[in-house]
Amino acid sequence: MKLKIFTAVALGLAMSFTSCKEDFLEVTPTDRVSDEAIIGDSVLFESFVINRYLGARLQDKEADGAPPGFGRGWEYALWSSLTDESIYRSDDNTWLVQRGQLAPENTGITVSLWGRSYRSIREVNYALTNIDKVPMSQSHKDLLVAELKFIRAFRYHDLIRNYGKVVLVGDKVSQLGEDFTDPALFQRAPLQESIAYAAAQLDEAAAALPAEYSNSWQKGRATKGAALALKSRLMLYAASPLYTQNGTTVTWQQAANAAKDVMDLNLFTIDPKYANMFIDEAGNSDEIIFARYYNLNSRHTALEIANGPNGYDGWGGNAPLQNLVDAYEMSNGMMITDPTSGYNPQNPYADRDPRFYATILYNGAQYRGRAVETFTPGGKDSKDGPSNWNTSQTGYYLKKFMDETNPIQNPWNVAGRQPWIYFRYAEILLNYAEAQNEAVGPDATVYAAINMIRQRQAVNMPPLPAGLSQAEMRQRIRNERQVELAFEEHRFYDVRRWMIAEQTENVPAYGMEITRQGTNFVYNRKVALEGRSFQAKHYWLPIPRAEIQASGNKLEQNPGY
Template sequence: MKRHKIYWNLLFAGLGAVICSTTACKKDFLDQKTLSAIDEAAVFQDSTRSLGVINNLYSNLGISFNPRRFNNTGLDAACDESEPIGDPTIYTYKISSGGINANNADGGLWRTVFQMVRASNIFLKNKAGIPVSDATKDYWTGQVRFLRAWYLFTLLKHYGGIPLIGDKIFDGNEKIDVARSSYDACIKYLTSELDAAAADLPLSYRPGDVNQLKVTKGTALAVKARMLLYAASPLFNSGPRADDPEHLLTFPAADPERWKQASDAAKAVINLGVYSLYTSSATPLYTLFLQNTPQEEHILVYWQPWTTSNNFYIEASSNPPSRGGMNGWAGSRYFPTQELVDEFDMVTGLRITDPASGYPGIGNDMYKNRDPRLTYTVHYNGAIRSMGSFGDQPVNTYTGIIPPGNAAVTSASVDGIYTSTGTLTGYFRYKMCNGGGGELYRPWVVMRYAEILLNAAEATNEYFGPTSEVYNWLKMIRSRAGIIAGENSLYGLKAGMTKAEMREAIRHERRVELAFEEHRFWDVRRWKIAPQTENAETHGMEITRAANGSFSYRIIPVRRHVFTEAMYFWPIPQSELTKSPALKQTPGY
């Protein structure tokens, strides 16, 4: 069946939008042509076509989360979580080297967001005429208002204050010159929009419901909780900046009550009683991300198109060449850092720097008896991974003497450190990858319940201190991970922590639990610790094999990253400033 599209002529020059399209799910739509006023009326007089407009709004939901957003890398390759291949033209490499400015800034997010905002506003203008029941109309409106708010929040976390246009739709000949709104105004507007969306969305769907892949009340409240957590954080909530008199990047004054607002918002999601941690497997943190049906931990999920090109999407840029090659991919484009690996505790829950942890130090046993999340997140030398017809085989990341044998034995020649195709750090990403080696359809889990527990823990600790609730939320996550409870059932957590000690414990837990989920890049910025974490060298593990099969180990520097004060936010692309002079560039650029 031929698939037709409608093209919205988005004459939205001042906000950088260009032509975008909406596609009906499983129906023929309209012949390809510029959408006239008559065509617009026809679309919204047809319920199927109207639904197609909504479905298209989901199509860019994962734009920021995308693990291959920039040259087959995601934002984890622009911070201390992973290291991209040594190519200075890769955007994530440019970010972490301090090389981004208004003239070379990526404009894809800015354009896409305002495309989605315009499409949302056109829907909202026409919703009254859609021939469906009032209940369906409200439900559809809730989705559209949520998605519009989601896209604007995505833009907000990159740039600070953004232009707020509300429901406005600019005519083709209308000059568009909209200034950025203050950060405070953006938070208030998006909070109101997310609350309104939540009121129109269902609490949950029955299994098999045709709408079960859509957003819910909990989705809207969870995004609000994340947004308010960001807003309460030091980057935005430490008082005004001298170089930002319009308060585009901060609130006019610091207010500790914002932490309570964030705590209350996260608790509201918990109290819905519809989410829980996924435990339906002996290896939950591995299998959770391979599920192709909605799960109890899912809150916001991008159900990418069910096509072969997406079935091996993450593996295409993170698999070892010995594994990726068998599926037609070139191999990994980014590599976990030693800094990330060292964050994983021992299975007792004690940090490897704790003398009581039993960590043996660098050597043959350094990956043994660790937090089980290590093996499901990162593959190191000796980790077991499927290798096609060879079955489960060790990943070989070493250098030195490679023994003769079949491809499984000699895989260090393509995967090993210092080879032209191998790892830069001695590690490969494994989280979200299909260890079975074959293609597997699964979505991107953009938000999940574990994050909400961590959001609640952080905000509650900052306002009330380390309450029993805070301890319990962390214990739930660590228990599910496979950490040993211990005699005091604290899963390695220290009893009687101060607020500062609990803060560090929560930040540590976020780094481990949420690795490669687009959190670390933003967390170090909102906490204002990026000058320490990003203005530093990344490291790897050099393992050398001798002729007798023994190994020697050495931590090596990989690359020094650069971070400046301006880099807390992104520069607005110069092309957008040229189109809309009222836009003010982000301070520092």
């Protein structure tokens, strides 16, 4: 019996890793060259290594125009549409996750995570096994080994945060045709062992990776900061309730220290502009630690048409939920649930956190020369507008990541060059604040980290009030993560690691119904997607049934499936 996840593949099926300028990382595709050619040519081998930042397209509507990288990234349905951040207009295999209908036989949009991760791990192992045969200097080999260990650790981190325990294959390169009788190929390691392995790989990578690269064409490759940032995230997860209840022994202080290691590099700062870093093709923000870049020859999904309002000829793809809208504070720093906050439910978008305006298009928001109209009757961006099959079910449209200089109509060969940010400094500060608060309580460093984010120039929210208890600070940090990191593939994992998904994901997916009455509007909540549901077994994804069967049923399935 062959184990599907370790099946040998043609080397380098991923296309070249590219970035948003032509002088950024441009490499020779390695999908049509022999093993001997790769190993015998240092340039080809380095191209093979760089290609490992990417993966092969394994499902429909995935990686439109450019190969997928780490995570979902810029594809039609964002990972946010599996959470209380948004829903995807035309499903795209997301609704079954929202409705708690995941099964080993039907894993929806999550289907490719297991297979792509192990495919990438095998490819990294191939490179590590053969690098000593490549004619290049030892110092350059050491650099490439560090990159490969970072990439492998990233894939393991993705497996861990989705499935929990993983199969640790070491440096083994399984070959097509092998008889997989070794039980280690099917044995899922304890969660603590899985975390420790990935963390050790990142320590080794960080020790050899440069703080930055001197050449612009190398932009997008792993650095010391990227490796330490990934370790910070991994340690934060490992110290969280879901992980400690499943056997991890990482402490909150260790997680705080891992974040502090990034902070102590003194290489990154908070970008005063906030919204600009998400659309700057060159990725020049000092907040960005590690990102994926694109250019006209390798573009991602044209975000503006994929997510724009139907009245602008957009497709209304990932529609923000009222659940997220409610999380944004008033500009005075109070939650809208506070009766003294000044919140008016019939003027709900006035005086909110500036990040709300940078993230979500709402009724009355100025966009491309006119006000958005999600009201009925007659609103241009409502069901009464053109292309009503593309109307948002929630009354909101996505603004974050949207570049208004890109066309909505006929965006092909023009749009699709925004960077996808894997790590930025705000996440590290949030990681530190959360871990430090859990370790010692809300000391001055916790306040400093959160307020640095809140008081960036373009946001300028009031500092957190003094005297918060540990529990009160915990809630403020969680809310800060929700609004600061919205749509960046964090919420799905945060509510699970905190073990609050049974509350947040069992709340209906709310939208806003807006009715125009003369010159006034009446706002009423509505359910935008029926049947939203979450069970305890959903804290981890099911391993696809095909993978279990390929192991001769030796691979352990997650509980409840």
